[in-house]
Amino acid sequence: MRHWLIKSEPDVFSIDDLAKVKQEPWSGVRNYQARNFMWKDMQPGDLALFYHSNAVPPGVAGVARVVGEPYPDPTQFQEKSEYFDPKASEDKPRWWLVDFEFVERFPRYVPLAELKEDAALEGMLVLQKGTRLSITPVEPKHFKRVCKLGRK
DNA sequence: GCCAACGTTGGC
DNA sequence: GCCAACGTTGGC
Numbered sequence: 001m002r003h004w005l006i007k008s009e010p011d012v013f014s015i016d017d018l019a020k021v022k023q024e025p026w027s028g029v030r031n032y033q034a035r036n037f038m039w040k041d042m043q044p045g046d047l048a049l050f051y052h053s054n055a056v057p058p059g060v061a062g063v064a065r066v067v068g069e070p071y072p073d074p075t076q077f078q079e080k081s082e083y084f085d086p087k088a089s090e091d092k093p094r095w096w097l098v099d100f101e102f103v104e105r106f107p108r109y110v111p112l113a114e115l116k117e118d119a120a121l122e123g124m125l126v127l128q129k130g131t132r133l134s135i136t137p138v139e140p141k142h143f144k145r146v147c148k149l150g151r152k
Numbered sequence: 153g154c155c156a157a158c159g160t161t162g163g164c
Numbered sequence: 165g166c167c168a169a170c171g172t173t174g175g176c
Contacts, residue, residue, distance in 0.1 A: 007162090031171075054162055112163080130169045132161045 002041065003143040004048035005126050006064065006100065007134045015050045015061040015105050023067060023101040027075045028083045030095065034135040039096040041137070042066045048100065049138060049146055051126065059111035060146055064100040073097045106150030120145045 006026065008014065018024055029035055046066040052058055072093035075083035088094040115121050125136040138146075 009162090033171095058163070132170060134161085 002043065002046050003138040003140055004037070004042070004046060004066075005051050005060075005136045005138050006048045007051045007053040007126075009054045010052045010061075011054070014052065015064075015102075018050065018062075018064060018100065018102045019105055021102075023099050025073070025099050026097045027073045029073070029097060029134060030083065030085075031134060034133055035096055037135045037137065038098045039070050042070065042098050044068055047103065047143065049143065053134075057111040057113065059109055060106070060115070060150060061109055062105040062150070063103040063147065065103050067099040067101045070096045070098050106147075108150050108152055110146060110149045114149065115146070118145065118149070 013024070026038065029038065044066055048064045048066070049060045050062045050064050052061050072090075073083070073095040075081040076085040076088040076093065076095045077090060078084055083095075085094055112127075115124065116127055121127065121142055124138065124142045125131055125133070126138075
């Protein structure tokens with residue numbers, strides 16, 4: 001099983017929203033690297049840290065799980081969607097996604113500043129300067145460590 | 153294929 | 165709101 005970190009702006013979709021709806025298609029990703037992670041690397045059952053970006057403060061709010069197999073992001077075909085992509089077609093989809101289901105909301109929110117200070121998390125991708133990727137792989141030991149901080 | 157211009161992300 | 169970092173676009 002692999003581990004991941006997925007970013008979401010809580011104003012748009014937060015961990016509480018995921019808890020409410022239980023399961024959500026991760027639509028709107030328009031970055032090839034992030035797409036490839038969902039398309040080719042994620043397996044059902046993989047766990048992901050749910051990160052609140054553009055939040056005050058930003059940080060990890062809980063855990064989500066990959067459900068099912070990847071499929072074309074339907075919003076790429078919807079002309080009225082902000083995620084519409086005129087270069088995509090049903091025959092040749094360009095954007096793929098997976099569904100995520102709610103696993104847990106940490107009893108303790110883990111702010112980015114705390115992640116940065118933690119020596120055990122050195123090298124974690126999301127902490128590197130300039131990493132804007134909305135989906136990043138996470139090493140198992142880093143994943144465990146963040147969960148520990150969140151459940152403390 | 154280069155690279156300048158532009159748009160976006162996201163912390164602060 | 166600012167701006168650094170990065171990805172994408174498009175002229176040549």
